[in-house]
Amino acid sequence: MKQVNTVAGQMVPLPRNNVDTDQIMPKQHLKRVERSGFGPYVFYDWRYDQEGEPHADFILNHPGYQNSSVLVSGHNFGSGSSREHAPWGLEDWGFEAVIAPSFADIFYNNCINIGLLPVTLREAEVTELTELAHDPANQVVIDLDKQTVTCGDFQAHFEIDGHAKHRLINGLDNIGLTLQNGEAIDSYEAGRAGFKPSLG
Secondary structure (H helix, E strand, O other): OOOOOEEEEEEEEEOOOOOEHHHHOOHHHOOOOOOOOOHHHOOHHHHEOOOOOEOOOOHHHOHHHOOOOEEEEOOOEOEOOOOOHHHHHHHHHOOOEEEEOOEOHHHHHHHHHHOOEEEEOOHHHHHHHHHHHOOOOOEEEEEOOOOEEEEOOEEEEOOOOHHHHHHHHHOOOHHHHHHOOHHHHHHHHHHOOOOOOOOO
16 A cells, blocks of 8 residues: 655545445446446436437636546545445545535545545535636645644644554555554464464
C-alpha cells in the first residue's frame, strides 16, 4: 500500500447524501478478480444512459474534472453493502481522498485498508468546500500529519483515529501490519512441534 502524507489537487463536488456502494460501483461490474480495473465503472449508472452514452451534466463527465484527486460529497457516504470494490474503483479512477460530513463505518475502514484517505469535516465546512470545488481551478491540500484541509483562504482541521493515521502515513495494509511482527512469528514457528502444520 502506498504511503499517504499529503494529498493535493483538484476537487470534484458531489453534494449528495447517502451515496451507497452500489451507486459508487454498480453490481453489474463486479466481474474482475483483480483489485484494479474498476475505475471506468465508478458511478457508472449516473455517468451513462442505457445506451452507454455519457450524461453531459454529470460532474465526472465534465472535461474540467478529469484529473481530480479529491471527491467532496455528503452525509453517510459509502453506505449500503460492504463491497470493497467501491473504494477500489474510486482509487483506480484517480481519487486519493474523499471528504464528507460522515461515512459508513465499513466503507471508511475499507478506504483505510487500501490507502484512500477518508476525511470527515463539519457539514458547514463541506458545504464551503463544495462551493469552492465548483471552480475547477481551485486546488485543495490535505495534510494528514497536521490533519488540515486547505483551499485558498479556507482551512479546517479534521480528526482521525491514531492507528488509522499511522497505517496511512506508513503505507501499512493488513499484510504490512502482520509483517511488522515477522520476528515474533518466525520465533513462534521455530518453536512449534515438527508434526504440526506450518503457519508460514
